[in-house]
Amino acid sequence: MKIPDIPADEAERLQALQSLHLLDSEREERFDRFTRLARRLFNVPMALVGLIDAEREWLKSAQGMEGITETPRDLSFCGHTILRPETMVVPDALLDERFFDNPIVTGPPHIRFYAGRPLRSPSGHAVGTLCLLDTQPRQLNEEDLALLGDLADMVEHELAILLLATLDELTGLTNRRGFEALARHSLGMCRRMKRPAVLLFFDLDGFKRINDDYGHAEGDKALQTFARLLRSTFRESDVVARLGGDEFAVLLTNATQQDCDRALERLTLALYEHNAMAAYPLRHSVGRADFDADKHADAAALLAEADRLMYRQKQSRGR
Ligand SMILES: Nc1nc2c(ncn2[C@@H]2O[C@H](COP(=O)(O)OP(=O)(O)OP(=O)(O)O)[C@@H](O)[C@H]2O)c(=O)[nH]1
Numbered sequence: 443m444k445i446p447d448i449p450a451d452e453a454e455r456l457q458a459l460q461s462l463h464l465l466d467s468e469r470e471e472r473f474d475r476f477t478r479l480a481r482r483l484f485n486v487p488m489a490l491v492g493l494i495d496a497e498r499e500w501l502k503s504a505q506g507m508e509g510i511t512e513t514p515r516d517l518s519f520c521g522h523t524i525l526r527p528e529t530m531v532v533p534d535a536l537l538d539e540r541f542f543d544n545p546i547v548t549g550p551p552h553i554r555f556y557a558g559r560p561l562r563s564p565s566g567h568a569v570g571t572l573c574l575l576d577t578q579p580r581q582l583n584e585e586d587l588a589l590l591g592d593l594a595d596m597v598e599h600e601l602a603i604l605l606l607a608t609l610d611e612l613t614g615l616t617n618r619r620g621f622e623a624l625a626r627h628s629l630g631m632c633r634r635m636k637r638p639a640v641l642l643f644f645d646l647d648g649f650k651r652i653n654d655d656y657g658h659a660e661g662d663k664a665l666q667t668f669a670r671l672l673r674s675t676f677r678e679s680d681v682v683a684r685l686g687g688d689e690f691a692v693l694l695t696n697a698t699q700q701d702c703d704r705a706l707e708r709l710t711l712a713l714y715e716h717n718a719m720a721a722y723p724l725r726h727s728v729g730r731a732d733f734d735a736d737k738h739a740d741a742a743a744l745l746a747e748a749d750r751l752m753y754r755q756k757q758s759r760g761r
Contacts, residue, residue, distance in 0.1 A: 444540040446521030451567055455524075456496060457678060458567040461616065462604055463623035464493060465500055473503035476572065476597050481505045483589060486574045488551065491561070491597060492520045493570035502570070507551060517546055523558035524568035529587055532556040534579035555580040557587075559594035564602045572597050610684040612662055613669035621683035621691060625741035628681065628695045632733060637696045639733035642706075643748035644672070645756065646688035647725040656722065668724055671716065675709040691745065702730070727756035 449455060459465065473491050480489035488506035492499045492513075499518040501511055515521045522540065523530040535541040535554050547553050558573030572594040582590070608620025616624060625641075632639045646668065653661035665688065672682050672690060681693040694702055706728070717723040729752030731744050738744045 443542070443544045444522075445516045446518065447525055449525055449568070453678070454565070455567040455569065458563040458565045459493060459495065459569040460624065460627070461608070461620070462563060462569065462601060463608060463620060463627070464502055464604070465495055465627065467502070469503065472600050473597065474505075476593055476600075477503045477505045480572065480574055480590070480593055483593075484574050484586065486555075486576045486580075488575035490520075490573050490575070491570060492518070492558075492573065494518070494521055494524050494568075499570075506575075510551070513546065517544055519553070519556045520558050520571040520573060523571045523573070524560050526560065529557060529559040529590060531582055531587075533581050536579075551575070552577045554578055557582050557590060559590050561594060561598055561601065564605055569601070613666055613684050615669050615673070615690070616681065616683040618683065618685045621681060621685065621693075622741060624681045624683075625693050625745070628693060629733060629738075629741050629744070632695055633735045638698065639744075640694045640697055640699075640702045641731045641733065641744045641748045642692045642694070642702070643729040643731075643745065643752045644668075644690040644692070644726050645728075645752055647727055647756065647759075649688040652722060664722075664724060667716065668726070671709060671712045671724075675712060676705055691748070699732070727752050727759065729753070729755060 477489040477491055481487070488504070490501055490505070490507065491503040492501050494515060496515070498512045498515050499520050501507070504510065519530070519532065519541065532538050532541060533555060535544070535547045535556065541547050553575050555576035555578060556573060558571040560568040561570045561572055563569045572590070574590065608617055608623065610617040629639060631637070646664070649661065649664070652664050665684070668690065669684060672692060676682055676692055676694065679695065683691050685691050694705070713724055729748040729750065731748040731751060733744055738747070
């Protein structure tokens with residue numbers, strides 16, 4: 443058996459997967475529709491939308507695989523599919539040296555035939571597959587391949603819509619909805635693995651004046667600038683979001699207090715450099731809440747604490 447290789451863009455790929463907020467989510471008709479259709483059109487017993495996470499293939503939608511929600515990535519056929527630009531077909535797994543002794547071939551669900559088309563996120567990263575499975579060997583002709591491609595295109599369209607719904611259009615950051623979903627996921631992981639997390643809540647000071655003095659379009663630019671500075675200050679793995687208006691949040695996971703202090707120093711420096719050249723300065727207040735699994739029941743509780751501390755700082759400085 444051959445374990446699937448890790449793609450060269452793995453870090454960015456996982457980031458793209460995370461930003462879809464799909465992992466460990468509920469079943470959804472919008473995806474089940476396609477797996478049901480695939481099963482019927484190709485007359486196969488099983489059809490899946492599988493997402494390739496770091497260690498597992500998690501099934502967003504599965505027909506004919508009752509009770510199975512995930513497979514170790516090392517055993518998954520789809521782990522191989524995402525390495526390719528196009529559909530991977532395995533007509534008979536028992537005749538394929540990559541799969542003949544794979545436990546999901548020799549044991550339940552006894553896969554003999556596999557055809558999977560990579561699913562790309564709007565950023566172009568292969569986050570999962572739409573695939574067909576059978577317990578009998580099979581072939582696909584050109585027409586079948588085109589049809590599977592059409593179905594996969596439609597699933598990709600759903601992924602694009604999902605991403606748009608969690609994107610703040612002005613700044614390109616995650617919006618409040620996306621932040622809440624990501625924070626829930628990240629904090630759940632920190633709770634399980636006993637890792638630290640810090641939430642920073644930012645609110646611009648005197649932002650209304652920028653709108654009033656320079657116009658709304660300039661206010662928009664100020665928000666975009668602040669978003670860019672936040673993004674360049676924090677790590678790729680931190681969640682940076684615009685919650686609304688002039689409020690932003692950053693969730694740092696697996697970061698020490700020192701990491702957080704350093705990041706805030708970098709931000710202060712970046713703002714200082716920006717302000718030195720700008721027509722008006724960008725200033726902010728920030729509240730910081732350290733995640734405590736006993737104290738914070740959920741992401742909302744952590745956010746509320748950081749908000750309170752931000753407000754306290756704003757008041758104490760008379761801003
Ligand atoms: N240009 C622009 N302005 C926005 C946007 N969203 C909200 N605003 C404006 O942002 C302002 C926020 O007001 P406040 O919360 O009082 O902000 P502030 O002047 O920074 O006040 P403090 O937070 O007390 O310092 C309001 O005037 C909103 O109209 C946006 O997308 N673009």
